[in-house]
Structure formats: C-alpha cells, structure tokens
Amino acid sequence: MDETPVDKGGGGSPDAAPAVGIGSRARIARIFVAMPPEVVLIVVLVILGAIFWQGSEFFLTTRNMRNVLLSVSVLGILAAPGTLLLISGNFDLSVASAAALCGCIAGIVAEENSAAAAILAALGVGLLAGIFNGVLSAYAGIASIVVTLGTWLGYRGLARLFSNGQTIRMNGKVEFITNDILGVPAQIVLFVLISVLAWFVVRYTRFGRSVYAIGSNPTAARLSGIRQKPTIFVMFIVSGLLAGLAGLILASQLDAASGNAATGVELEVVAAIILGGASLSGGRGTIPGTVLGVFILGIMQNGLTLLSISSFWQDVATGVVLVAAVGLDQVRLRLSGS
Amino acid sequence: MTTENGALNQRLELRATGLRKSFGGVEVLHGVDIAVEGGEVLALLGENGAGKSTAIKILAGDYKRDAGVIVIDGEEADIRSPRDAGAYGLRVIYQEFSDAPDLTVAENLSLGRLPRNRFGLVDWSRVRRDARRILEKLGIELPIRTLVGNLGVAERQVLEIARALAGSARLLILDEPTSALTLEETDALFAFIERLKAQGVAIIYITHRLDEVERIADTVLVFRDGDAVAEGPVSEFGRKEMVEAMVGHELVEEVASLRGEDHDIGEAVLTIEGATSEGVFRDVDLEVREGEILSLFGRIGCGALELAEAVFGLREMTGGSMRVGEQSGQPTSPKDAIARFGVGFVPIDRKIDGLLTVLNVAENLSVASWPWMTTAGLLPPRATAKVFERWYETLDIRGKGGATQSVDTLSGGNQQKVVLGRWLERESRLLVLAEPTRGVDVGARAQIYHVLRRFADKGIAVLIVTSDIEEVVRISDTIVVMSRGRVVARHRASDVDRAQLIRQAAEDTVEAAAAG
Ligand SMILES: Nc1ncnc2c1ncn2[C@@H]1O[C@H](COP(=O)(O)OP(=O)(O)OP(=O)(O)O)[C@@H](O)[C@H]1O
Ligand SMILES: [Mg+2]
Numbered sequence: 038m039d040e041t042p043v044d045k046g047g048g049g050s051p052d053a054a055p056a057v058g059i060g061s062r063a064r065i066a067r068i069f070v071a072m073p074p075e076v077v078l079i080v081v082l083v084i085l086g087a088i089f090w091q092g093s094e095f096f097l098t099t100r101n102m103r104n105v106l107l108s109v110s111v112l113g114i115l116a117a118p119g120t121l122l123l124i125s126g127n128f129d130l131s132v133a134s135a136a137a138l139c140g141c142i143a144g145i146v147a148e149e150n151s152a153a154a155a156i157l158a159a160l161g162v163g164l165l166a167g168i169f170n171g172v173l174s175a176y177a178g179i180a181s182i183v184v185t186l187g188t189w190l191g192y193r194g195l196a197r198l199f200s201n202g203q204t205i206r207m208n209g210k211v212e213f214i215t216n217d218i219l220g221v222p223a224q225i226v227l228f229v230l231i232s233v234l235a236w237f238v239v240r241y242t243r244f245g246r247s248v249y250a251i252g253s254n255p256t257a258a259r260l261s262g263i264r265q266k267p268t269i270f271v272m273f274i275v276s277g278l279l280a281g282l283a284g285l286i287l288a289s290q291l292d293a294a295s296g297n298a299a300t301g302v303e304l305e306v307v308a309a310i311i312l313g314g315a316s317l318s319g320g321r322g323t324i325p326g327t328v329l330g331v332f333i334l335g336i337m338q339n340g341l342t343l344l345s346i347s348s349f350w351q352d353v354a355t356g357v358v359l360v361a362a363v364g365l366d367q368v369r370l371r372l373s374g375s
Numbered sequence: 376m377t378t379e380n381g382a383l384n385q386r387l388e389l390r391a392t393g394l395r396k397s398f399g400g401v402e403v404l405h406g407v408d409i410a411v412e413g414g415e416v417l418a419l420l421g422e423n424g425a426g427k428s429t430a431i432k433i434l435a436g437d438y439k440r441d442a443g444v445i446v447i448d449g450e451e452a453d454i455r456s457p458r459d460a461g462a463y464g465l466r467v468i469y470q471e472f473s474d475a476p477d478l479t480v481a482e483n484l485s486l487g488r489l490p491r492n493r494f495g496l497v498d499w500s501r502v503r504r505d506a507r508r509i510l511e512k513l514g515i516e517l518p519i520r521t522l523v524g525n526l527g528v529a530e531r532q533v534l535e536i537a538r539a540l541a542g543s544a545r546l547l548i549l550d551e552p553t554s555a556l557t558l559e560e561t562d563a564l565f566a567f568i569e570r571l572k573a574q575g576v577a578i579i580y581i582t583h584r585l586d587e588v589e590r591i592a593d594t595v596l597v598f599r600d601g602d603a604v605a606e607g608p609v610s611e612f613g614r615k616e617m618v619e620a621m622v623g624h625e626l627v628e629e630v631a632s633l634r635g636e637d638h639d640i641g642e643a644v645l646t647i648e649g650a651t652s653e654g655v656f657r658d659v660d661l662e663v664r665e666g667e668i669l670s671l672f673g674r675i676g677c678g679a680l681e682l683a684e685a686v687f688g689l690r691e692m693t694g695g696s697m698r699v700g701e702q703s704g705q706p707t708s709p710k711d712a713i714a715r716f717g718v719g720f721v722p723i724d725r726k727i728d729g730l731l732t733v734l735n736v737a738e739n740l741s742v743a744s745w746p747w748m749t750t751a752g753l754l755p756p757r758a759t760a761k762v763f764e765r766w767y768e769t770l771d772i773r774g775k776g777g778a779t780q781s782v783d784t785l786s787g788g789n790q791q792k793v794v795l796g797r798w799l800e801r802e803s804r805l806l807v808l809a810e811p812t813r814g815v816d817v818g819a820r821a822q823i824y825h826v827l828r829r830f831a832d833k834g835i836a837v838l839i840v841t842s843d844i845e846e847v848v849r850i851s852d853t854i855v856v857m858s859r860g861r862v863v864a865r866h867r868a869s870d871v872d873r874a875q876l877i878r879q880a881a882e883d884t885v886e887a888a889a890a891g
Binding site: 240241242244245246247249250252256257259261262263321 | 687689708709710713714720722727728729730731732733734738742743745746748749752753754755756797
C-alpha cells in the first residue's frame with residue numbers, strides 16, 4: 038500500500054525523523070513499520086529463492102525462470118482484475134470455471150471453423166459470463182461472493198456439459214496464441230502488459246481511485262457522487278473477458294480443451310491477492326503486491342518440485358507461507374497503528 | 376457494579392508524566408503531564424490535532440507510549456492494553472463509537488461479560504434485566520431490544536456512556552461527548568457527570584465548547600501542538616485566556632461582520648413548497664437565495680436533517696415540490712443531486728458517511744470533484760495534491776503528513792474539515808451542511824464561518840442544519856425553527872433572541888400554530 042502516509046512520512050522524508058536517542062532495535066522496528074508491504078514480499082521472495090537455489094543448481098537458470106513465468110502467467114492475468122474487485126470489496130470466484138468454459142467453447146468452434154472464430158467465441162462467452170456476474174452483483178444487489186459461488190459451479194457445469202466430460206483436441210489450431218513475441222512467449226507478454234495496465238489504472242485513473250473509495254466506505258463514496266454500480270459492473274466484465282483469454286491460453290498451451298481445466302485456480306488467485314497485501318474487507322491492495330504474490334506462489338511450486346517434494350507437502354508449505362506472509366503484514370500494520 | 380455506591384470505591388489519583396508518542400517517525404506528543412483525582416473534572420483543551428485524543432488513548436492502553444510514566448494511587452501502573460486500563464477502573468468514551476451495531480442495546484451493555492446460566496449458555500433474561508437496571512440507575516431511556524445500528528447518533532452516544540459506566544469506573548474519560556447531543560441531552564449528561572463527581576469518580580473531559588468548560592470543569596489543561604502549555608483551576612481562566620492558550624495568540628472574532636446584514640441577497644436558488652415526508656416532516660415551505668445563509672434550527676429529530684437529506688436525494692418526499700435554480704423536481708440520488716442540481720452535502724456523521732478511510736487527504740478533499748478534474752479518465756496524484764494546496768491553509772487542516780497523509784490518521788476535527796472542504800472545492804450552487812462545525816476547534820470554527828460567508832458572497836446559497844445555538848446566531852442571515860416536522864418560526868438574523876429560539880425549538884406544533 039504505497040498510499041499509506043505513514044509509509045511516506047516515515048520512509049520518504051529523512052528530516053522528519055527525530056535526531057537523537059533511538060536505539061538500533063527501535064530503528065529496525067521503525068524501518069520495518071515504515072517500509073511498504075511490497076518490501077516484505079520481496080524479502081520473502083528472496084529468502085525462498087535462496088533456499089531453492091541452495092537445493093538445486095537448476096533453479097536460478099534462465100530456463101527455469103522462464104518455466105516459472107510460464108506457469109504463473111494465467112494466474113497473473115486472472116489476478117489483475119481480481120485485485121481491483123477485491124479492493125472494491127467484491128469477489129469473482131468464477132474465473133477459473135469461466136476460463137474452462139471459454140476453452141471448451143473455443144475447442145468446439147475450432148472443430149468446424151477458423152481459429153479467429155474460435156478466439157472470438159471464447160472471448161464472447163467470457164464477456165457474457167462477466168456480464169452475468171456483473172448484472173447480478175452490481176445491479177441486482179446480490180453479494181458478489183454469493184453470485185460467483187453460484188457461477189463457479191454453474192460455469193464449470195456448463196464446461197463439462199459442452200465438452201461431454203471429455204478432452205477436446207484442438208489439432209494445433211490455436212497454438213499460435215502462445216507463440217513467442219520477440220523471443221518471449223505471448224502469455225508472459227500478456228501477463229506483463231495486463232499487470233502494467235492494471236497498475237496504471239489503479240494508480241492514475243479516476244476509475245481506479247473510485248475502486249478504492251468504494252471499497253473503503255461505500256456510503257461515503259455514494260454521497261460523494263461516485264457511481265458504484267457501473268464501476269463494479271465494468272470490473273466483472275473485464276474479469277470475464279480475461280477469463281476468456283486465460284481459457285484460450287490454456288487451450289493453446291495444451292493444444293486441448295477440457296471441462297476440468299484450471300480447477301482450483303480461483304483460490305490461487307485469491308491467495309495471490311491476499312498475499313499481495315489486499316484486505317478481504319476491501320479498500321486495501323495493490324497490483325505490485327499481487328504480482329509479487331503470484332510470483333511467490335509460482336516459485337514455491339516450482340522450487341518444491343525441483344527439490345522433489347511431494348505435491349501434498351507442497352500444498353502444506355504454500356499454506357504456511359501464505360499465512361506467515363499475511364501475518365507479518367498484520368504485525369507491521371498493528372505496529373504502525375499504535 | 377459499584378457505581379451507585381461509588382463512594383465505596385477508593386478515590387483514584389492519577390499522575391502521568393512525560394508522555395511521548397510518535398507516529399511513523401513524527402512526534403505528536405512531546406512529553407506531557409496529566410494529573411487528575413477522584414471528584415475532579417479536568418477539562419482537556421486544545422486545537423484540532425493538538426494531541427488530546429492521543430494522550431488519552433495512551434492512558435487507556437490503546438496506544439503504546441514511547442516514553443512516560445503513569446502513576447495510579449502512588450504506584451506505577453503497568454498499562455499495556457485497554458484491559459489493563461479497565462482493571463484500574465479507567466473507562467473511555469471515544470469520539471468514534473466502539474459498540475457492536477449488529478447486537479441489541481441490552482447485549483451491548485453486557486458485551487465482554489455476558490452472564491451465563493448453569494448450563495453455560497447465555498442467560499438472556501438476565502442480560503435484559505441487567506440492561507434495564509443499568510439504564511434506570513443512570514436515568515437513561517433506551518429501547519433495550521433494538522439493534523444498536525438502528526439507534527440515532529445521540530442515542531448511541533448515550534449508550535456509549537452507559538456501557539462505560541456499566542463496569543465500575545474510577546476515572547471516566549470523555550472525548551468530545553456532547554458533539555452529537557442536543558441541548559437537553561447535554562444538560563442530562565452534565566447532571567450525570569455532577570453525580571459521578573459527587574460519588575468520587577475522576578473525570579477527564581475533552582471539548583471544544585468553552586461554555587461547557589465553564590459549566591462543568593474544576594481544572595483546565597491546555598495542549599498546543601503536542602505540549603501542555605497551560606494548567607490551573609478553571610477560575611483562573613476566562614474564555615479569552617483559554618483561547619489564547621490554545622491557539623498561542625489572540626483570536627479576533629468578527630461575529631458581527633460575519634452576519635453580513637447589509638449584503639445583497641439575490642435570486643432564489645432552492646425553493647421548497649409544501650414538502651412532506653410521512654411521519655418526518657410536513658408542509659415545509661422554504662426558500663434559500665443566492666448569497667444567503669439559512670439555518671434550520673431544531674432539536675435532533677425535528678425533521679430538519681431529514682429535509683436536508685431529501686434535498687440531496689437521500690429521502691423521498693411524498694408531497695410538495697422542490698426546485699433548485701431551473702431544475703425542478705426532486706433529485707433521485709446523491710449523484711443526481713450533485714450533477715444535475717448542483718447540490719453539495721456534508722452529512723452529519725462524517726466518520727461513517729463521509730470519510731474514505733484508505734484514501735489520502737488530498738483525494739478525500741477532491742473526490743466529489745473528480746468528474747471535473749479528470750481528462751480522459753486520468754487522475755494524476757498531482758491534480759489532487761493541487762486541491763490540497765488550495766484548501767489546507769484556508770481550512771487550517773493540520774496533519775503532519777501533508778497531502779498524502781491517510782485521512783484516518785488525521786485528528787477528529789481535521790477530518791471534519793476535510794469532508795467540509797470536499798464540498799467547498801466542488802463549488803456547488805447550493806451547499807447543504809449538517810452541523811458544519813461539530814468537533815471543530817475555536818479557531819477553525821471562525822475560519823469555517825468566514826469561508827462560508829465568502830462563498831455566500833460569491834452567490835452560493837447555504838443551508839445549514841444545526842442544533843448549536845451559538846452557530847445559529849453567529850452565521851445565519853435567516854433562521855427557520857423546526858419542531859416535530861413543521862416550521863414553527865422564521866426570523867431575520869438581526870431580530871433573534873437565543874432564549875426565544877430555544878423555546879420555539881421545544882414548542883409543540885399545536886401551540887405554535889395557535890401562537891402564529
Ligand atoms: N495513527 C496515526 N498515524 C499517524 N498520525 C496520527 C495517528 N493518530 C493521530 N495522528 C496525528 O497525531 C496528531 C494528534 O492527533 P489527536 O487525534 O491526538 O488530536 P486531537 O487533539 O484529539 O484533535 P481533535 O480535536 O481534532 O480530535 C495529529 O496531527 C494526527 O494527525
Ligand atoms: Mg480528538
């Protein structure tokens with residue numbers, strides 16, 4: 038949260054600090070309190086990196102880092118709109134289901150039609166999925182966590198229905214989506230572009246600041262003339278569209294679509310966002326934080342696999358890191374509050 | 376439960392010395408001393424942001440002090456949490472509510488020590504019995520089965536006090552308790568404080584209203600910018616001395632010029648005819664003109680606040696008509712009121728309805744103007760910082776972090792100024808303000824009156840809803856008194872008499888109709 042003034046006041050202006058009489062322990066505590074939460078995450082990331090590097094020489098190679106990026110790009114693309122939604126106090130638990138649905142639709146359309154038609158169909162279905170979530174959450178006044186819990190089941194069900202519960206082969210038709218752009222796989226480029234764009238929107242646009250305002254105090258936001266419903270609606274639409282994109286990327290990577298694609302990714306998305314410093318009650322969260330959260334999750338998975346630790350233990354370890362990182366941030370917040 | 380025979384309690388003697396506190400490397404309390412003992416009412420005064428709330432939060436164990444010693448009854452007290460403070464009999468009533476809005480009044484009164492029956496389950500009948508007993512003893516009337524969130528602001532304030540006293544209090548700290556109370560409620564509170572005082576309870580009382588200090592305090596302690604600058608028995612302080620100690624220089628109050636009696640009042644901006652909202656207000660006619668400051672004066676619940684809400688599109692009128700400039704009809708929502716009608720609105724409960732707590736001061740000041748500030752959707756921090764530059768001096772917003780300080784770390788009074796500034800920045804045609812100077816210090820109060828007058832002189836119409844009689848006589852061109860949902864009297868500012876206003880506000884509509 039680079040918006041917090043305590044951070045700025047303490048960290049930003051050296052002349053603000055009292056000159057004398059501060060012991061080194063107090064100083065360390067103060068630095069800890071004054072630094073942005075992203076720094077905590079970077080420290081966590083570096084520590085994890087060091088551990089894995091110790092365990093495996095392969096870890097720090099360009100090739101492996103590329104693997105990490107490849108494996109987190111879908112998560113990262115979904116986490117960007119998810120962060121905005123959570124800052125505003127909303128959830129989209131249906132993203133992974135919607136991605137699977139869009140992938141299946143693309144697969145079915147691709148059987149008889151061009152790749153362009155498949156892509157349009159997938160994005161179109163994503164858009165519809167977003168509109169549906171958005172209409173119910175923003176305009177019908179149903180809590181978004183309830184709406185998207187419903188569509189989390191519903192979209193997944195539809196995906197399995199359309200795919201007949203089977204894997205749909207794509208025969209290389211949409212493979213080009215994940216081709217390299219200037220030597221970098223397209224999904225990584227998309228992840229970076231979308232994150233930068235989201236960061237810009239959050240920080241420098243009226244829309245982004247309205248999202249914070251709504252999340253921090255809906256009543257005050259309304260009395261200030263902020264249009265909440267359209268703002269929330271737009272976020273769901275973007276979330277749906279990007280779920281469509283994620284579905285295409287997955288289908289392209291595997292050259293196949295399946296109703297079971299991306300199961301459980303919705304919770305990884307929430308985990309990454311929370312890890313990044315967002316608050317479940319809204320108002321708090323940043324895109325750089327979320328990106329770091331995504332990286333931490335990706336590195337955990339990659340590193341633990343390299344150390345050939347069983348996937349069960351991987352889950353346990355990831356859970357521990359999640360709770361520890363959020364706990365550390367809470368300590369920091371508490372210290373700065375009093 | 377020992378408050379009724381509080382005399383049995385040992386009288387408390389508290390001496391805190393050298394209290395220091397910094398936030399994020401900026402010291403806001405530079406080593407202050409506070410001393411109070413049983414049977415004494417200590418008034419703690421100071422401008423917004425002087426450090427009053429911070430100091431008492433340290434006493435209450437809410438904030439960890441950086442330095443200083445607290446001695447209670449001759450022994451050093453180890454206060455690290457509100458629980459520790461509670462064990463010494465310290466009770467605090469904060470500026471913000473600390474109740475649980477989703478629970479009933481009765482449950483709130485037993486919060487944290489719900490009685491259990493022999494099966495280990497909550498003993499609900501005893502919860503209600505206890506609640507009734509506590510309220511009765513304190514002479515307070517509250518519906519005990521109602522959810523606290525449904526109570527009015529004043530009722531919640533009263534409940535806060537009742538909650539603090541439900542346990543045995545030896546030191547009661549009140550942080551601006553009357554800012555949301557009506558005159559009668561204030562009287563009741565004072566009578567109540569007198570009683571506690573007679574029972575030997577020590578009281579620290581924070582306020583910006585100097586008349587209250589004269590009425591209730593024994594000793595005065597003044598903070599300025601984190602230092603204790605004056606202390607002594609109340610008899611040694613006149614109003615002028617108190618103000619000088621607070622602001623550090625003499626304060627010139629140009630009361631007369633503020634009224635602006637001979638300035639031009641122009642065209643009607645707001646016209647309301649026969650406005651009715653079932654059970655709230657009825658047949659209200661009102662006209663506010665360009666350059667006019669009109670006060671709606673009445674007790675809480677008189678319908679004035681609700682009328683103001685209707686003007687801002689927050690409450691539907693069931694009858695009558697309304698017009699703002701050329702736009703006739705009632706706004707359908709706040710957004711509509713702002714954009715189409717050009718109405719600005721400062722809600723009564725700024726903390727709950729006004730503050731965008733994670734955003735910074737500059738953003739909070741500018742939020743209502745965002746649609747006009749943005750080009751192509753962009754809202755660079757530079758633009759909002761400019762808004763801050765424009766207002767912080769005029770409104771005297773005092774925070775140590777400038778434009779980017781998070782608004783929830785501002786002092787209570789400074790938060791008020793920010794929400795007020797939001798609508799001044801917006802340059803509305805009609806400004807509707809509920810209790811515009813509640814919680815604001817003497818200096819800033821004068822400043823705000825000046826700003827409002829300046830705005831009025833530019834042709835803006837100002838409608839103020841207030842229950843503060845001082846405010847009514849100081850700022851208004853026109854005074855409309857409401858009682859029980861009806862207008863009972865109208866005055867030009869030049870021919871008012873306070874006693875008469877207060878009497879009229881308390882009048883029954885029937886008598887009023889007969890009289891007028
Ligand atoms: N959590 C916090 N973080 C940073 N600064 C803070 C925090 N709490 C208070 N401050 C700052 O400390 C100073 C003193 O604030 P405090 O609330 O004690 O003032 P006050 O005397 O109670 O004012 P008021 O009359 O407006 O309530 C202010 O400058 C305020 O901005
Ligand atoms: Mg205060």
